[in-house]
Amino acid sequence: MSDFGKTIAAAYAAEGASIGVGKGVLDGKVVSEADIRLPLRSANRHGLIAGATGTGKTRTLQLLAEQLSEQGVPVFAADVKGDLSGIAAPGDASGPAGKRAAELGEKFEPTGFPAEYLSLGGIGPGVPIRATVSDFGPQLLAKVLEANDTQEQSLALVFRYADTKGLPLLDLSDLRALLTFLESDAGKAELSGIGGVASQTIGVLLRSLAGLEDGGGNELFGEPQFDVNDLLRTASDGRGVISCLELPAVQDKPKLFSTALMWLLAELFEALPEVGDLEKPKLVFFFDEAHLLFDEATEAFRESVIQTVRLIRSKGVGVFFITQAPKDIHEDVLAQLGNRVQHALRAFTPDDEKALRATVRTFPKSEYYKLEELLPALGTGEAVVTILSEGGVPTPVVHTKMQAPRSRMGAANDIAAASAQSPLASKYATRIDSQSARELLAARLETAPDEKQQPVKEAHRDAAKATRGGTDALGDFLNSRQGKTLQKEVVRGVFGLLRKRL
Numbered sequence: 367m368s369d370f371g372k373t374i375a376a377a378y379a380a381e382g383a384s385i386g387v388g389k390g391v392l393d394g395k396v397v398s399e400a401d402i403r404l405p406l407r408s409a410n411r412h413g414l415i416a417g418a419t420g421t422g423k424t425r426t427l428q429l430l431a432e433q434l435s436e437q438g439v440p441v442f443a444a445d446v447k448g449d450l451s452g453i454a455a456p457g458d459a460s461g462p463a464g465k466r467a468a469e470l471g472e473k474f475e476p477t478g479f480p481a482e483y484l485s486l487g488g489i490g491p492g493v494p495i496r497a498t499v500s501d502f503g504p505q506l507l508a509k510v511l512e513a514n515d516t517q518e519q520s521l522a523l524v525f526r527y528a529d530t531k532g533l534p535l536l537d538l539s540d541l542r543a544l545l546t547f548l549e550s551d552a553g554k555a556e557l558s559g560i561g562g563v564a565s566q567t568i569g570v571l572l573r574s575l576a577g578l579e580d581g582g583g584n585e586l587f588g589e590p591q592f593d594v595n596d597l598l599r600t601a602s603d604g605r606g607v608i609s610c611l612e613l614p615a616v617q618d619k620p621k622l623f624s625t626a627l628m629w630l631l632a633e634l635f636e637a638l639p640e641v642g643d644l645e646k647p648k649l650v651f652f653f654d655e656a657h658l659l660f661d662e663a664t665e666a667f668r669e670s671v672i673q674t675v676r677l678i679r680s681k682g683v684g685v686f687f688i689t690q691a692p693k694d695i696h697e698d699v700l701a702q703l704g705n706r707v708q709h710a711l712r713a714f715t716p717d718d719e720k721a722l723r724a725t726v727r728t729f730p731k732s733e734y735y736k737l738e739e740l741l742p743a744l745g746t747g748e749a750v751v752t753i754l755s756e757g758g759v760p761t762p763v764v765h766t767k768m769q770a771p772r773s774r775m776g777a778a779n780d781i782a783a784a785s786a787q788s789p790l791a792s793k794y795a796t797r798i799d800s801q802s803a804r805e806l807l808a809a810r811l812e813t814a815p816d817e818k819q820q821p822v823k824e825a826h827r828d829a830a831k832a833t834r835g836g837t838d839a840l841g842d843f844l845n846s847r848q849g850k851t852l853q854k855e856v857v858r859g860v861f862g863l864l865r866k867r868l
């Protein structure tokens with residue numbers, strides 16, 4: 367065995383369960399002893415899959431997802447282009463995957479995996495994921511509205527107002543009704559009571575809300591809200607279910623889908639108990655187009671992302687970000703990504719060169735490779751890899767020929783048909799149109815036009831009565847609500863999400 371083969375095999379060896387990544391390459395040749403494996407224990411130490419378009423990022427995701435599933439680990443993956451959906455079908459032995467297996471000296475066994483297809487609010491095929499505005503919270507909503515710091519803080523105060531008044535904000539029309547009320551003459555006194563929120567800011571928020579309503583928000587927000595525990599399923603054969611969030615239909619709404627992904631992650635964080643280091647993760651979450659999270663983000667938002675990524679590890683969730691270059695990810699997040707698969711980077715323009723040098727600096731020094739020359743020269747489905755070993759030590763950087771996925775590399779035949787069969791369909795397919803804050807606020811505004819403050823005060827009294835079990839209209843409304851009723855003391859966690867009581 368060569369020194370290289372020995373060193374690499376030893377560095378990547380795992381005593382516990384592990385998943386195959388590929389084989390080391392030196393001087394252009396596959397070194398079969400240099401077996402590159404990711405220990406299952408390390409899979410919740412987060413990761414980054416990076417590289418230019420067409421270099422193999424999605425296939426790497428697919429490869430990892432398949433083997434996690436096989437080891438009983440449920441997977442969530444954002445499927446931005448729809449080309450991951452074929453994961454349920456066996457791959458094609460006569461295509462590039464079969465060829466790759468031969469190059470690595472492995473037998474190719476076409477295999478399909480248990481998949482679930484989800485969509486954002488039913489835009490495109492897949493079981494619809496919805497969130498209530500109340501649960502989504504002010505910070506994520508501010509991000510999708512492209513709000514600045516002031517607007518973000520104002521929105522947080524408006525949410526707090528709604529929380530303390532017991533006003534459930536289910537969909538965007540509820541939020542619109544509340545903001546419209548606060549901007550109206552009748553709502554002026556209420557607004558000044560909130561403190562620190564300018565009427566003008568409410569106006570700005572209302573205008574940006576219009577864009578969100580037309581841009582997929584009407585579909586995404588509402589009930590029934592998606593329960594993230596449904597991402598933690600295993601199939602009857604013990605394999606982890608791979609939940610693919612199908613995003614092709616919202617590809618042109620990057621703000622919407624990236625915030626929705628962050629909401630799912632934050633929900634997981636709020637919903638799951640602390641578990642410390644596990645033998646294998648409870649869930650691995652693949653976050654595609656991760657650069658969108660940091661584009662034009664406020665400082666507060668960035669902090670929430672950093673905090674969530676840091677703390678979700680101890681809840682047994684591993685997060686793999688997928689993007690073009692490491693510089694797309696905030697350095698405080700990047701520093702937490704112990705597992706790195708870097709596919710080829712282009713080096714055409716001076717900007718490319720700069721990004722390349724910056725990428726090289728994020729890797730440990732290599733005794734085998736000149737990364738600045740290697741990274742632009744990597745072939746499709748090849749990558750520069752370093753991971754955290756079982757003992758938590760960064761492994762040496764290796765030029766890796768990645769294994770091929772065993773499932774189909776491409777789109778599924780019929781996602782709509784598959785999701786209609788899903789056990790989740792009966793739970794989520796149909797939208798519930800609950801009576802909500804919108805109607806409540808409309809009623810307030812309609813009564814007693816010349817005593818504008820009066821109806822609001824009455825409503826508050828009613829709300830107080832309702833929480834004591836009163837039988838008036840507002841009480842009926844609050845008590846009859848499906849699912850959650852907002853009560854007096856609402857606690858909000860990270861991103862201002864409603865905190866789940868365990």
Ligand SMILES: Nc1ncnc2c1ncn2[C@@H]1O[C@H](COP(=O)(O)OP(=O)(O)O)[C@@H](O)[C@H]1O
Binds near residue numbers: 418462463466747
């Ligand atoms: N591990 C692999 N084994 C075999 N072929 C691969 C592998 N990775 C990538 N390819 C080939 O490269 C193509 C592009 O890869 P893809 O993952 O879609 O790129 P990206 O997501 O970076 O745009 C695939 O369709 C496939 O033909």
Ligand SMILES: [Mg+2]
Binds near residue numbers: 420425
């Ligand atoms: Mg891709």
